Amino acid sequence: MTTALAADPARSRGRRHPEPEGATRGPRDAFQRDRDRIVHAIAFRRLRHKTQVFVAPDGDHFRVRLTHSLEVAQIGRTIARALGLNEDLTEALCLAHDIGHPPFGHAGEDALRQVTALAGGFDHNGHTLRVLTRLDSPYPRFPGLNLTWETLEGLAKHNGPIARPDWALAEADADFPLALAEWPGLEAQVAAVADDIAYDNHDIDDGLRAGLLDLGALLTVPLVARTWAGVRARFPDVTEHRLHRELVRDLIGVMVSDVIAATRARIADAGVRDGDEARRLGHALSGFSDELAGEERVLKQFMYANLYHSPRQLAVAAAVHGLVRRLFAAYAADPTLLPPAWREALPAADPYRTRHIADFVAGMTDRYAISRHRELVGPVDLPDGF
Template identity: 50%
Template sequence: MHASFQPTQRSAAACDAADLRGRLVSEDESAFRSPFQRDRDRIIHSSAFRRLKHKTQVFVEHEGDFYRTRLTHSIEVAQVARTIAGALGLNTDLTEAVALAHDLGHTPFGHTGEDALDALMKPYGGFDHNAQALRIVTSLERHYAEFDGLNLTWETLEGLAKHNGPVTGALPYALAEYNARHDLELSTHASAEAQVAALSDDIAYNNHDLHDGLRAGLFTEDRIAELPIIGPAYAEVDLLYPGLDPYRRRHEALRRVFGAMVSDVIDTSRANLLAANCGDAQAVRNLGRPVIAFSTSLWAKLRQIRDFLFEHMYRAPPVMVQRERVTIVVNELFPLYLSRRDLLPQRWHREIDTAEDETELVRLVADYIAGMTDRFAFQEHARLTGADILRDAT
């Protein structure tokens, strides 16, 4: 008989909504939602979150209906993050908010679009999707009467800014701009909840990129069965369900890979939290090392999987062809908007007219391009240049 689920006792290291460090603009909190639930809900209802449904994860949106997009990826990350946080006794609502928002700053065409925009923005402080996510939730979302952005809690903003670790040295422009007026303590680690969101990102994309790569025919199941974690998962499925339908076999194997990653993070992090003996969330930030982690052995195996995906998926010839095409789109749209500001929507004109310097003006163009979906970027490029990248490629 299987053991039934037992709720986990709250960890002393968890962020507590009762100890909230506030919002930049003071608000009365909700009578029936916690501050972090409210953050999560504002993120879900934001325009930037909706646009993720038409933004590239690995495959550009027009390549197929079954591949992950930034939206489905973000939802999967949030599901994993909430599971891990719950098992560790952390604040699941804060974890979910950070996970859902972590990719809001992505450009069209995923990391390829980001690389192109970063190169174009080098003279003006560069472009970084994590910093852009912060810019979106603190400035670019403009729906509320009393403030720009979503006015999220300090804890959620901190998680967005440094879920991958302390941010030191030369800061991305958007991050430096906001941190100057609302100190996010960038030199320390983020909360345990934000650390969970970061590792959940790794778990989600390692798992779903295997799914998508197989569906795209970039590699075979026999080939990935040679990899650690994956090979034993397929062997277990074949032992339990001989002759299983190929699609069910794939799902059963990869869900075991998924489970192995999640279980490892929970077990390793539970031991780390116990050893660190952090009395509160601030102690986690000041610890000087992350408390949420994979075990050394599993991390070594994941590196082999990631190296395989890099070679056979992220740098596969069909993917590289698309990378070249979409880079052209970004490289040609940017100077067009910069030289012809009348091409931007009317509601952007007031800010363009009141821009204080060239950097601020160029930033507005970058904001506009970064906010585009894949399909809109293709449409705008075709409309403004007369060249149809998709049609000409066929």
């Protein structure tokens, strides 16, 4: 059941481009329509073949950017429901939060940031707004998906206020002001912490599955050790390997329960009565308790040292970083290599020319980028299995 704190679709600040009344294609409110537009977007489908942690994994059981987004949405809806927030808006934000990621995750992003440095750079969060307001345009009357203000606002600043937006975010804000200096609504705050919970835990699962994480080393993290002790107490006769996913489930449960309790306490202490008051408060209400936030930081430090920055992962990141740079250079040197629609829309001068080429490369999936590199530049050498 929703409460007064929930964003009300009937009181939405609207869409950038007015739409005719009655053109809803079914009994859906504004936030439900946003969620559905995201699910049906080409950019959302492409997340199926974009890196989460492992690049173009051979194994079918590793997460990709799409399955990550689905897991974030499941966790986000659970928290939103417990807090009486708008579940549909929360789900829309969770599903779309990574839609601006280029191929190969953060390695691809770093490469695009470097090659576009003189044109303003590249940031996946700003690019998410660019995709949703300009690039993915399935409707005949307007560019982009024409999402509500609340969805675009939450995506722009789900990690907090933005004092110095990058050019893409500033462009979206100039066209449809998103109050970037304020905190976002509660649904966006929930989406942000759901993202942390999801990737903390599914990266543990994938790291153990890939053999890049060792359970013994992982148990040096107090939060994990305490949770593992509870798992072993319930299942003393089950082999360790069969309990890996039970550990992950319990960790998610611990984190979700903590966020719900801590957020309820902060809301009560602050005395906020609606989402707008939450925006003006000047700090986040939804998140971990101080104690669990400290423990979660220790877990993240372990994951960076032992998974994200492991020698094998760094070697793969370096390889795909070079791949994206070379692919961008090929299109920049000879724009006739672009598909016809992209070639015809190519601006004549920078920074718009460089940004246009970066838009095209950023939209690629891992496998399409690898295929185009082989065709235009040369062989791609990546370690087997990842």
